Amino acid sequence: MINVNEKMAALGTQRSVIRELFEFGKKRAAEIGPENVFDFSIGNPSVPAPASVKEHALKILSETDPVLLHGYTSAQGDSGVRAMLADSLNRRFHAGLTAEHFYLTAGAAAAVCCCLHGLCNPGDEVLIFAPYFPEYLVFVQGAGAKPVIIPADTDSFQIDFARLEQALTPKTKAVIVNSPNNPSGAVYSAETLKKLADILDAHAASYGHPVYLIADEPYREIVFSGRKVPYLPDIYRNTLICYSWSKSLSLPGERMGYLLVPPSVDDFELVYAAAAGAGRSLGYVCAPSLFQRVCAACVDETADISVYETNKNLLVKSLRDMGYHVTEPDGTFYMFPRTLEDDDVAFAERAKEQNLLIVPGSGFGCPGHARISYCVPTSRIKKSLPAFERLASQYRS
Numbered sequence: 001m002i003n004v005n006e007k008m009a010a011l012g013t014q015r016s017v018i019r020e021l022f023e024f025g026k027k028r029a030a031e032i033g034p035e036n037v038f039d040f041s042i043g044n045p046s047v048p049a050p051a052s053v054k055e056h057a058l059k060i061l062s063e064t065d066p067v068l069l070h071g072y073t074s075a076q077g078d079s080g081v082r083a084m085l086a087d088s089l090n091r092r093f094h095a096g097l098t099a100e101h102f103y104l105t106a107g108a109a110a111a112v113c114c115c116l117h118g119l120c121n122p123g124d125e126v127l128i129f130a131p132y133f134p135e136y137l138v139f140v141q142g143a144g145a146k147p148v149i150i151p152a153d154t155d156s157f158q159i160d161f162a163r164l165e166q167a168l169t170p171k172t173k174a175v176i177v178n179s180p181n182n183p184s185g186a187v188y189s190a191e192t193l194k195k196l197a198d199i200l201d202a203h204a205a206s207y208g209h210p211v212y213l214i215a216d217e218p219y220r221e222i223v224f225s226g227r228k229v230p231y232l233p234d235i236y237r238n239t240l241i242c243y244s245w246s247k248s249l250s251l252p253g254e255r256m257g258y259l260l261v262p263p264s265v266d267d268f269e270l271v272y273a274a275a276a277g278a279g280r281s282l283g284y285v286c287a288p289s290l291f292q293r294v295c296a297a298c299v300d301e302t303a304d305i306s307v308y309e310t311n312k313n314l315l316v317k318s319l320r321d322m323g324y325h326v327t328e329p330d331g332t333f334y335m336f337p338r339t340l341e342d343d344d345v346a347f348a349e350r351a352k353e354q355n356l357l358i359v360p361g362s363g364f365g366c367p368g369h370a371r372i373s374y375c376v377p378t379s380r381i382k383k384s385l386p387a388f389e390r391l392a393s394q395y396r397s
Contacts, residue, residue: 007141016134017363018042025357032355038384040372041357043182043333045250047303047375053249056297060290069293075285076276077104077258077292084296085258091300093231096263103259103276104287107252108218109135110279111242111259115174115214116143117278118271124173126214129159130365131336133182133216145173152366157186157327157336159196168203174212175200179229180219183364183371184336185312185329187223190230197236210238210266218244218257221302223331224309237264240271245295247333250303254291308333311374311381318385322392333375336361340395344370350394354387 015023021041029037060069076082082099089095105111116126116139124145128136130152140147148167153160177196179188188196200211215232220243223229232239244257261272279285312329319326325338339347344360344367351358351370361369374381 011138018134018359021357021359024352028355035383037355037357038380038387039357040374040376040384041359043247043373043375044252045247045303045333045375046377047250047305047307049250050298050301050303052298052301053251053294057290057294060293060297064293070289072286073104073289073292075280077102077287078289081292081296082258084299088299089231089260093234095231095233097260101261101263101268101272103261103272103279104292105242105257105259105279105284106255106287107246108216108242108244108257109139110255110282110284111244111257112136112176112214112216113139113142113282114259114275114278114284115212115240115242116140116145117282118274118276119143119212120145120173123171125169125171127164127167127172127175128365129164129175129177131157131181131183131361131369132176132365133178134363134365136176146171148172149365152184154338154366154369155327157181157184158188158192161195161199164196165199168199168211170207172203172211174214176214176216177232178216180223180329180331182219182332183334183359183361183366183369184327185332185334186327187227187229187330190235193230193232193235200236200238204238212265212271213239215239215241217241218247219332221248222305222308222333224312224329227330229331233262233264237262238266240265240275245298248302248305249295249298251291251295254288254295256287256291256295307378308375311376311378314378314381315372315374319388322389323396324388324392333373335372335374336364336366336369337372339368339370340392342368344368351391354391356384356387356391 025039079099082102086097120143122144125148126140126145127148129150137147150163204211213236220229241260246252329335348360359371
């Protein structure tokens with residue numbers, strides 16, 4: 001008998017619903033042609049990285065000693081790169097940051113895991129607002145903590161504060177916020193976040209220990225109609241920020257991000273050390289050297305994210321005209337309409353019959369909805385609209 005960790009074996013053999021759909025889409029495209037498959041399953045940016053990414057990469061490759069460039073950096077990332085990140089956020093938010101507040105990671109997921117493993121002890125609870133990125137459950141449980149789900153306000157996808165207060169206990173170590181949100185596209189306002197901060201401050205004072213806010217922000221720059229994403233440490237001092245360039249620079253495959261532990265955090269140096277120790281324990285040391293430098297050189301740029309707003313506007317209007325209930329996203333490149341029957345998994349299966357690949361909301365902790373990832377060519381959306389209409393017509397009849 002082979003002895004392995006059964007939990008890890010289960011994770012390794014059970015793909016997420018999103019990945020399953022993505023793989024189904026590739027298989028279906030080989031059968032009937034990719035132009036006939038309307039894959040809205042995965043958040044893989046469809047717009048190219050800005051030209052400056054290639055320009056800086058070539059410049060760095062040609063001008064930097066290859067031994068230095070391809071060698072190890074410090075475990076927490078190159079100090080010059082981290083200083084450039086601090087300068088950028090200081091320009092934008094007057095944040096008072098230095099290189100010592102950043103830990104470079106392989107994407108935002110690694111940053112979230114460093115937070116959780118650095119902060120949590122067995123028995124601690126981590127609060128998660130539905131709808132949520134499904135891997136949060138894996139990350140929290142992997143850190144030995146218990147995920148506590150706060151049900152969604154499905155009218156606005158904002159925070160249900162009554163349910164939040166019911167969920168807080170002396171065991172609450174952290175709360176994860178994801179704004180702009182995957183899958184709903186909701187953006188929390190400064191007023192919403194201030195109310196959240198007041199509740200967490202009161203809870204921390206009552207129980208005599210901090211409650212950390214883990215802000216997962218890979219979509220920070222992708223907002224519409226002039227919306228701004230507040231700088232959370234200005235609102236709640238015990239905030240740790242997890243960021244990635246996967247979406248803003250269209251570089252998901254390069255796996256570059258960071259964890260920011262601001263100076264406002266209680267016992268900042270100890271919290272940073274715990275997160276860095278978690279990175280060491282998990283093997284998350286020395287993020288990719290070349291793209292540390294490339295991302296720092298492009299830190300104030302984004303890809304052409306206007307395409308996502310074009311796609312959003314087209315889909316929202318078209319789906320509403322067909323009878324779908326859609327809460328308009330404020331950001332990201334996702335929307336989360338209600339399904340036309342209570343069983344969202346069955347609805348997604350019926351959508352597959354029209355070669356529409358959408359993700360059931362149950363996997364995001366919010367049944368009765370489905371996620372549409374519209375970071376695709378606008379032409380795919382236009383061509384998919386008859387399929388959405390055929391799907392809707394089955395329910396009208």
